[in-house]
Amino acid sequence: MIQRYNKILILFLLVLATSNAFAQQIKGVVTDSVTHEPLMYISVYYQEKRDMGTITNIDGEYTLDTRRNGGTLVFSAIGYISKTVKVGSGNQTVNVTLAPDNVILNEVTVKPQKEKYSRKNNPAVEFMKKVIEHKKAQVLEVNDYYQYDKYEKMKMSINDLTPEKLEKGIYKKYSFLKDQVEVSETTNKLILPISVQETSSQTVYRKNPESKKTIIKGKNSNGIEEFFSTGDMLGTVLKDVFADINIYDDDIRLLQQRFVSPIGNNAISFYKYYLMDTLMVNKRECVHLTFVPQNSQDFGFTGHLYVLNDSTYAVQKCTMNLPKKTGVNFVNRMDITQLYEQLPNGNWVLADDDMTVDLSWNSNKTAGGLQVERTTKYSNYKFDPIEQRLFRLKGSVIKEADMLSKSD
Template identity: 45%
Template sequence: MNRFRIFSMLLLLVLAISVKAQISGVVIDAQSGDTILYPSASYKDHQVAVSGNAYGEYTIARHNGWKLVFSAVGYKSKTIVVNANTPSKLDVKLSPDTRMLSEFVVKKKRNRYSRKDNPAVELMRRVIAAKKRTNLQNHDYYQYTKYQKLTTALNDISGADIDSGFIGKHKWMLDQVEMCPYNNKLILPLIVDETVSQHIFRKNPRTEKDIIQGENSQGISQLIQTGDIITVATKDVFTDVDIYDDQVRLLQYPFTSPIGKDAIAFYRYYIQDTVYV
């Protein structure tokens, strides 16, 4: 019984010494007080180092007389000399490193365009080959809500135009002049036509229709008789584009669709950036 007690006391003593022979704590941002993710704690000039966790917590063996260095990406390192007075629970604050890295740009020399062994072309071949599978019209039914806004305006209106020009001679137009949100220049909207519609498609028997749910028209087209003519003509120019067709119409001119059957021979394709999903 006495031997068992002595063994237990020795075991507790060893455990107490082993626990005391460690230093642990949390690494904190000195400015915000937030914990720093995955900090590093290492002894300088010794092959002893640990990495903290996502909560900034670390635990490392105690070595009195050694220099313990705390570091993290974006922060200034801090060195502490471990001695007998160093507590076992040691929280460390690191100051952010405000130094900015200079920009480093790597550019590849653009060679002569080639369709052979071109990853952009191979990618587009796969897109074109998948047209039959991804086209919405392969479904028996589908519907969607479409919002369309069409604006036609006279831009770059100057103060002289307002004072003595055509607008100045027709004072009622002054109420229609507004500032363009894109370039902060004065414009005179001729047409602001908004439409919300529901598009419905059925494959067999084939039926396709647009149900107008709401319309709103503003501008001087409401004040002059030719406004409707301008609206109809503008809508005829800016028609819907379906890139699944081999030929599309832009501003009443035919173009090869970017995923049309002849697109590989018509366009030049380049990969600017990629993301893997």
């Protein structure tokens, strides 16, 4: 049944993709006016019909069907001044340069009417300064060697379902699809899973000379794997969205943007912190803090930190999400939860890392799209010397020959 269901979905998507194969098209490249480098993830859409849009790929290229009477194209992204270009109805090439919008971004601030936030003599700020001062002790790279095992599961689902939609179109014609529908634990909305990919790997690190390798031990895919494995735009977006996040880094890179970590060296000037309570997390006393960007449109997170109430100031739990006004292209929602555990040697290390992202079909985010859930488990941390032959293997990612034939 699953195989039949996958074939139907693939056929359905192919029909959609080929229906406009002979339409007149506009194409071009979007570049930065200062650096002249191609810009990816730039929204391109018609001013007169916002649901007719696309985004640029990794090379800054875009392709868009023309309208019968032409129209005005809008090129926009956070951090750049939007540009409009009038276009006709035939095949044409429209290359565009966008200017950085640093001044405007710096001037946009949110000032709550009743709140007067001050960093001076603020207990939350003083506590976070100690967390940042002690974070070096929690960085794995202070060790001469380390290794760990990693299990990752990526689940992709159609997320724009409603009871009404399930009675129409493809869902009405192929009633068995309804049996695959489930409720998302994150959003409590109906979703239809279409792909699951599992990867088991081992990461090894050596400080001197520095080298880091990831060895793929096993891999398993069910459903429409092409979304993950091909070089199409969706696959590129997914790989970029689901990059590993280390809150102990100063900056976190997502979707070609720089997000300030809540415990980065510059976090005190970027975020507002609030002490909430002292509570128990996994039988350890923790200080609960919340954080929000000083400016809600900056590339930062909102969330909660649960920090050990002892001399280590180690993070035991962190939850983060993107503020709704951040405006990251094609991302409606992003939720991140990380849990840390203490090893026998005293180190606190990442044990669980879960992320859920809702992606839109179009740039104005009015239509539905995809929900992608990533569940990651880390285990078997070791800090003993590692055999040198592993670091002589070619490449940073090594795939074992029998990775596709491993048992569950």
